[in-house]
Amino acid sequence: MDINFSKEDIAFRDEVRAFLKTAWTEADAVIAKRPGNFKEVQVTWERRLYEQGWVAPGWPKEYGGTGWSSTQKFIFETERAAAGAPDVSPFGLKMVGPVIYSFGTDEQKAKFLPRILKNEDWWCQGYSETGAGSDLAALKTKAEIDGDDYIINGAKIWTTYAQHADWMFCLVRTNNEGKRQQGITFILIDMNTPGITVRPIYTIDDEHHLNEVLFDNVRVPMANRIGEQDQGWTYAKSLLAHERTAIAGIADSKRHIADLRRLAAEEVNAGRSMASNISFQQRLADIEIELMALEYTELRVLAATAKGQGPGVESSLLKIKGTEIQQQLQDLRLDLAGHFGAVLQGDLSAEAIGHKFGDGARRAYMFGRAATIYGGSNEVQKNITAKYVLGL
Amino acid sequence: MNFDFNEEQQMLKDSVARFVQEQYDFEARTRFIAEAQGFSSANWQTFADLGWLSIPFAEEYGGFGGGAVDTMAVMEELGRGLVAEPFVATVIMFGSLLSQSDNDDLKRDLISQIIDGSLLGAVAYLEPQGRYELGDIKTSAVQQGDAWVLNGEKSLVLNGASANKLIVSARSAGEQADEAGISLFIIDADAEGVDKTELRLMDGQKVANFTLNNVIAQPISAIGQGFAALKTMSLEATVALCGEALGNMQKLNASTIEYAKTRQQFGVAIGSFQALQHRMVDMFMSAEQCKSLLYRTVCSIEEGSDNVEIERNICALKVMVGRAGKHIGGEAIQMHGGMGMTEELDVGHFARRLLMINHAFGDIDYQQQKFIELNG
Numbered sequence: 001m002d003i004n005f006s007k008e009d010i011a012f013r014d015e016v017r018a019f020l021k022t023a024w025t026e027a028d029a030v031i032a033k034r035p036g037n038f039k040e041v042q043v044t045w046e047r048r049l050y051e052q053g054w055v056a057p058g059w060p061k062e063y064g065g066t067g068w069s070s071t072q073k074f075i076f077e078t079e080r081a082a083a084g085a086p087d088v089s090p091f092g093l094k095m096v097g098p099v100i101y102s103f104g105t106d107e108q109k110a111k112f113l114p115r116i117l118k119n120e121d122w123w124c125q126g127y128s129e130t131g132a133g134s135d136l137a138a139l140k141t142k143a144e145i146d147g148d149d150y151i152i153n154g155a156k157i158w159t160t161y162a163q164h165a166d167w168m169f170c171l172v173r174t175n176n177e178g179k180r181q182q183g184i185t186f187i188l189i190d191m192n193t194p195g196i197t198v199r200p201i202y203t204i205d206d207e208h209h210l211n212e213v214l215f216d217n218v219r220v221p222m223a224n225r226i227g228e229q230d231q232g233w234t235y236a237k238s239l240l241a242h243e244r245t246a247i248a249g250i251a252d253s254k255r256h257i258a259d260l261r262r263l264a265a266e267e268v269n270a271g272r273s274m275a276s277n278i279s280f281q282q283r284l285a286d287i288e289i290e291l292m293a294l295e296y297t298e299l300r301v302l303a304a305t306a307k308g309q310g311p312g313v314e315s316s317l318l319k320i321k322g323t324e325i326q327q328q329l330q331d332l333r334l335d336l337a338g339h340f341g342a343v344l345q346g347d348l349s350a351e352a353i354g355h356k357f358g359d360g361a362r363r364a365y366m367f368g369r370a371a372t373i374y375g376g377s378n379e380v381q382k383n384i385t386a387k388y389v390l391g392l
Numbered sequence: 393m394n395f396d397f398n399e400e401q402q403m404l405k406d407s408v409a410r411f412v413q414e415q416y417d418f419e420a421r422t423r424f425i426a427e428a429q430g431f432s433s434a435n436w437q438t439f440a441d442l443g444w445l446s447i448p449f450a451e452e453y454g455g456f457g458g459g460a461v462d463t464m465a466v467m468e469e470l471g472r473g474l475v476a477e478p479f480v481a482t483v484i485m486f487g488s489l490l491s492q493s494d495n496d497d498l499k500r501d502l503i504s505q506i507i508d509g510s511l512l513g514a515v516a517y518l519e520p521q522g523r524y525e526l527g528d529i530k531t532s533a534v535q536q537g538d539a540w541v542l543n544g545e546k547s548l549v550l551n552g553a554s555a556n557k558l559i560v561s562a563r564s565a566g567e568q569a570d571e572a573g574i575s576l577f578i579i580d581a582d583a584e585g586v587d588k589t590e591l592r593l594m595d596g597q598k599v600a601n602f603t604l605n606n607v608i609a610q611p612i613s614a615i616g617q618g619f620a621a622l623k624t625m626s627l628e629a630t631v632a633l634c635g636e637a638l639g640n641m642q643k644l645n646a647s648t649i650e651y652a653k654t655r656q657q658f659g660v661a662i663g664s665f666q667a668l669q670h671r672m673v674d675m676f677m678s679a680e681q682c683k684s685l686l687y688r689t690v691c692s693i694e695e696g697s698d699n700v701e702i703e704r705n706i707c708a709l710k711v712m713v714g715r716a717g718k719h720i721g722g723e724a725i726q727m728h729g730g731m732g733m734t735e736e737l738d739v740g741h742f743a744r745r746l747l748m749i750n751h752a753f754g755d756i757d758y759q760q761q762k763f764i765e766l767n768g
Contacts, residue, residue, distance in 0.1 A: 001398075001694070003688075071393045285711075289711050289712055290681065292705070294684065295688070296684035300684060303394060314680075320677065382670045382674075386670070386672065390673065392652065392653065392663045392669050
């Protein structure tokens with residue numbers, strides 16, 4: 001049992017640090033603070049990673065992955081977050097990409113994978129519907145065969161960044177017989193196809209992340225289907241464990257703890273720094289202790305993955321604890337901002353408002369409520385764990 | 393990066409697990425703790441025969457030369473069996489102070505006696521007013537001619553009822569709370585001037601309060617320099633106890649899940665109720681998080697990380713184990729319903745042991761404060 005980094009790992013860490021120093025600068029961080037710059041910031045950042053050959057650490061080398069060991073992936077992720085650089089947008093690189101290289105045809109691989117790596121296509125995920133949230137298999141958006149095409153009718157909801165998307169990977173119903181899970185097909189849809197309407201849903205952080213996507217006789221070539229018809233559930237499921245591990249956001253939470261210490265030192269109560277406030281210290285300590293443990297839970301999962309096991313059901317634990325920690329950190333940050341957490345900054349400068357992080361704290365807190373809901377709500381994760389781990 | 397036990401460690405772990413499974417079910421344990429000294433001497437000899445008593449000692453003293461991972465492997469399995477024999481008191485605590493002694497003849501003599509099972513040791517570090525401060529010591533050590541003479545009171549000495557020898561912390565200089573001026577001495581438990589009151593704790597073990605009246609004692613290392621050794625001992629014992637707690641928690645979780653699957657109410661197994669399922673998942677996650685933090689801690693020790701980093705990990709671990717112990721112990725009793733309240737079921741006994749481990753060497757609040765101080 002050891003966590004020793006080899007000499008090669010240390011050299012790798014130094015290489016990552018050197019790269020991040022130039023690839024993600026203070027100027028980038030300032031631009032990234034503005035929510036309106038989101039897509040531009042992501043695309044620029046991911047292209048830099050692509051040029052470095054590091055945009056897809058999770059992919060096999062033959063498809064453009066890095067061939068990194070679990071330890072190297074962990075090091076990269078830790079350093080990336082510590083530098084304050086964003087994670088890649090997950091939909092192409094972490095979600096549909098692996099499905100395409102695992103289950104897609106050679107044509108599909110050739111067509112989509114290079115464009116995902118270069119961030120030439122922006123992807124979104126068409127899973128949830130009004131009647132199919134936690135109970136995803138209840139989905140009703142249907143695809144009917146017409147010649148060499150499917151005709152799709154229905155509606156998806158909570159579709160993150162559909163307003164930016166060129167493509168959607170989508171679960172549609174192709175069969176109403178038998179088990180609900182067995183009549184679902186996994187299909188790739190060009191968002192420019194006639195009949196698609198994207199409607200914004202504004203969230204409680206006053207931003208536009210989410211959308212409703214309507215399909216009115218949308219014609220999609222059968223060549224865009226992944227794998228077999230009616231077997232889409234299997235392909236979609238293979239994604240979920242990876243998705244949950246990523247949602248845990250452990251490396252980013254570590255960075256947020258360091259941020260909170262810095263911010264607390266600047267906040268004052270009754271003439272004394274909040275950094276020395278005992279309630280603040282205790283809350284931060286409790287969160288940090290959970291995170292120190294969760295970091296090793298993740299390493300245990302990575303070590304098991306490296307041996308060809310999982311990530312399996314442990315990823316539910318990572319998702320639950322990781323998102324709880326995120327919310328506790330957001331809560332502490334909002335409380336630290338005090339009254340200024342209520343301010344809607346808009347185009348005003350921090351100087352004009354008289355406070356630096358209240359607006360960001362509020363947005364993070366409000367949008368952060370979603371983390372325990374998406375990727376399979378935490379309650380669903382507990383159902384999964386009860387059934388498959390505890391055998392209940 | 394690797395979180396597996398090596399072959400030797402796995403064999404050690406399996407051997408303890410086998411002993412617990414074959415010779416230490418709850419009924420047998422109840423008999424062992426009913427013995428006058430609160431455990432079975434025959435078991436202790438078995439531990440010696442199987443080599444477990446040699447684990448942390450250096451090879452040059454006849455030990456196994458084991459590290460934190462070896463100790464953890466043993467402690468986790470002892471915890472699963474709620475084993476009452478004084479492994480921590482003798483091998484980990486007394487053994488740690490002895491190993492840190494600069495008296496080589498004493499070490500050579502006593503370590504071999506621990507390993508062969510003939511010597512039971514105890515550490516008298518706690519005083520009535522001391523709470524969790526190792527340095528809060530009133531017991532005095534005064535030099536008279538060539539001899540050192542001890543006077544004072546020591547409380548709740550683990551294995552104090554059975555130990556042949558005690559290592560005693562005493563003040564040879566300084567004020568009551570000073571870390572400097574503390575010295576470590578060894579005495580025979582039946583030496584002249586030693587007055588012993590035996591007590592039973594809620595996990596069944598026997599401890600003792602001692603009053604020392606002009607007891608002649610031998611220093612085990614440099615006079616006035618004992619605090620660092622006490623602290624090292626307390627850190628080692630804390631990690632060992634957290635390993636035991638992990639075993640306690642895993643056993644409680646397994647018992648609770650098993651009970652929920654078999655106990656029928658309203659015509660179904662109570663484990664089919666989502667309200668209980670989610671709480672059992674919370675219990676499972678609590679134990680897994682403790683395991684991760686324990687692994688983090690033992691890896692940092694074996695790796696030789698800097699002392700602040702190691703101590704910080706240990707404080708974090710102790711906070712988490714304290715909380716998880718209360719959480720899992722409480723929930724296990726609740727989900728066993730009326731049965732959980734009974735003395736005849738093992739659940740309450742495991743829960744009690746976990747409460748005691750929380751208080752050992754500093755409870756949740758104390759360790760949380762230490763953790764904060766270490767952040768600087």
